[in-house]
Amino acid sequence: MEAVVQNRKLRLATTSLAGCFGCHMAFLDIDERLLDLVERVDFDRSPLTDIKQCGACDIGLIEGGICNAENIHVLQEFRRQCKVLIAIGACAVNGGLPAQRNHLSLGQCLQEVYLTWPGIVSGQIPNDPELPLPLDKVHPIHEIVRIDYFIPGCPPSGDAIWKFLTDLLDGRTPRLGHPLLHFD
Amino acid sequence: MTQQSILLDGLPVPFEEGQTIMDAAMAAEIFIPHLCHHPEFKPQGSCKLCTVKASGRYVSACTMPARDGMEVENNSPDLNDKRRTMLQMLFVEGNHFCPSCEKSGNCMLQALAYELEMLSPHFNQFYPNRPLDASHPQVLLDFNRCILCELCVRASRDVDGKHVFSLSGRGITKHLIVNAESGRLADTDFSLTDKAAHVCPVGVILEKRKGFAVPIGQRRYDVDPIGMQVERLAHRTTTEEEI
Numbered sequence: 413m414e415a416v417v418q419n420r421k422l423r424l425a426t427t428s429l430a431g432c433f434g435c436h437m438a439f440l441d442i443d444e445r446l447l448d449l450v451e452r453v454d455f456d457r458s459p460l461t462d463i464k465q466c467g468a469c470d471i472g473l474i475e476g477g478i479c480n481a482e483n484i485h486v487l488q489e490f491r492r493q494c495k496v497l498i499a500i501g502a503c504a505v506n507g508g509l510p511a512q513r514n515h516l517s518l519g520q521c522l523q524e525v526y527l528t529w530p531g532i533v534s535g536q537i538p539n540d541p542e543l544p545l546p547l548d549k550v551h552p553i554h555e556i557v558r559i560d561y562f563i564p565g566c567p568p569s570g571d572a573i574w575k576f577l578t579d580l581l582d583g584r585t586p587r588l589g590h591p592l593l594h595f596d
Numbered sequence: 597m598t599q600q601s602i603l604l605d606g607l608p609v610p611f612e613e614g615q616t617i618m619d620a621a622m623a624a625e626i627f628i629p630h631l632c633h634h635p636e637f638k639p640q641g642s643c644k645l646c647t648v649k650a651s652g653r654y655v656s657a658c659t660m661p662a663r664d665g666m667e668v669e670n671n672s673p674d675l676n677d678k679r680r681t682m683l684q685m686l687f688v689e690g691n692h693f694c695p696s697c698e699k700s701g702n703c704m705l706q707a708l709a710y711e712l713e714m715l716s717p718h719f720n721q722f723y724p725n726r727p728l729d730a731s732h733p734q735v736l737l738d739f740n741r742c743i744l745c746e747l748c749v750r751a752s753r754d755v756d757g758k759h760v761f762s763l764s765g766r767g768i769t770k771h772l773i774v775n776a777e778s779g780r781l782a783d784t785d786f787s788l789t790d791k792a793a794h795v796c797p798v799g800v801i802l803e804k805r806k807g808f809a810v811p812i813g814q815r816r817y818d819v820d821p822i823g824m825q826v827e828r829l830a831h832r833t834t835t836e837e838e839i
């Protein structure tokens with residue numbers, strides 16, 4: 413019997429918010445398996461395609477936490493457009509390294525970095541209207557929108573990312589056991 | 597007299613008079629998740645990670661004496677869900693940034709999170725402000741990761757005889773303090789040879805200048821999951837070589 417629904421390719425979007433792109437580098441560590449992946453998915457908005465707006469997608473991968481107004485905007489766009497949203501990496505999961513500024517006031521941070529740090533000559537705090545406004549605290553993404561899955565790690569290994577994505581694509585509950593599940 | 601035993605997840609597990617459920621389970625190499633329990637120190641039953649269901653009631657395995665014929669539920673989805681939730685609460689109450697923690701890979705909190713497949717903190721982060729104490733020449737205190745297990749308190753008070761640490765405050769304001777007028781570790785008689793210096797299950801009490809001697813990825817719980825290390829856990833001492 414002919415299949416009623418053609419096996420269509422899924423659409424995958426990725427972005428980095430308050431992250432270091434390390435998770436995207438780890439994603440590229442799936443190496444030649446990328447070729448298998450593009451057989452099964454089309455990339456939408458992602459640093460790999462340079463598409464700027466996220467269209468309707470099946471899966472969204474978010475690296476990084478939320479540190480400014482633009483991050484919130486992009487995260488909400490991904491939540492609207494993606495059926496399944498995945499937090500990838502320590503920063504998306506719990507704020508990570510950027511959140512280590514959370515016990516300082518934002519003013520203190522800006523002052524230290526742009527005005528008083530040794531070696532700074534006539535520094536000034538950037539105030540170009542094009543720049544997104546920083547938030548007073550950095551937050552993990554599940555505090556802003558609903559997140560369906562989490563892949564911890566700083567960054568998660570290419571093998572962990574591959575295991576997770578292939579579980580998902582094959583219709584299994586994604587699972588990372590020892591040694592793929594790690595927080596460091 | 598015939599051997600007394602409990603029924604742990606349906607399996608008969610023998611015990612000696614005076615042993616707790618935890619003691620009996622560990623001797624039989626059955627893993628019950630735990631954080632504030634350490635075989636060298638008197639159990640106090642505060643972290644509740646070892647919660648089991650004994651004769652239908654939730655009890656702490658580390659303090660509950662075993663009784664002949666007692667039916668104990670341990671490794672069940674219900675209990676593991678509750679334990680995972682407790683871990684998530686511990687994670688968000690402190691500042692646990694594992695990638696920059698010297699204890700990562702040797703940490704029991706983290707190892708249990710792996711064991712129970714805790715993928716996210718679930719709750720909102722507290723991000724408390726807890727300054728470090730780097731005053732002591734040999735040991736650093738990073739209070740951001742304290743889970744209030746009181747192992748250092750018990751070790752210092754009951755074995756080292758020094759009372760260097762104690763808990764202060766109640767409820768959510770409860771925190772670990774150093775017993776010196778200045779509050780600084782350098783102003784106590786604490787030393788690296790104290791048992792209390794080697795008992796912290798997480799990354800609070802850290803020996804200086806050796807944090808990354810063993811690379812990430814090759815540490816205790818990187819090599820084998822904690823659930824496979826019951827024999828070691830049952831016999832561990834504070835003099836156990838740190839890796």
Ligand code: SF4
Nearest residue numbers: 692694697700703799
């Ligand atoms: S103490 Fe353990 S859980 Fe906390 S940051 Fe360090 S490794 Fe992670």
Ligand code: SF4
Nearest residue numbers: 742743745746748796
């Ligand atoms: S410092 Fe470590 S041993 Fe002491 S109470 Fe905190 S977590 Fe427990």
Ligand code: FES
Nearest residue numbers: 630641643644658
């Ligand atoms: S190990 Fe039993 S309560 Fe902590």
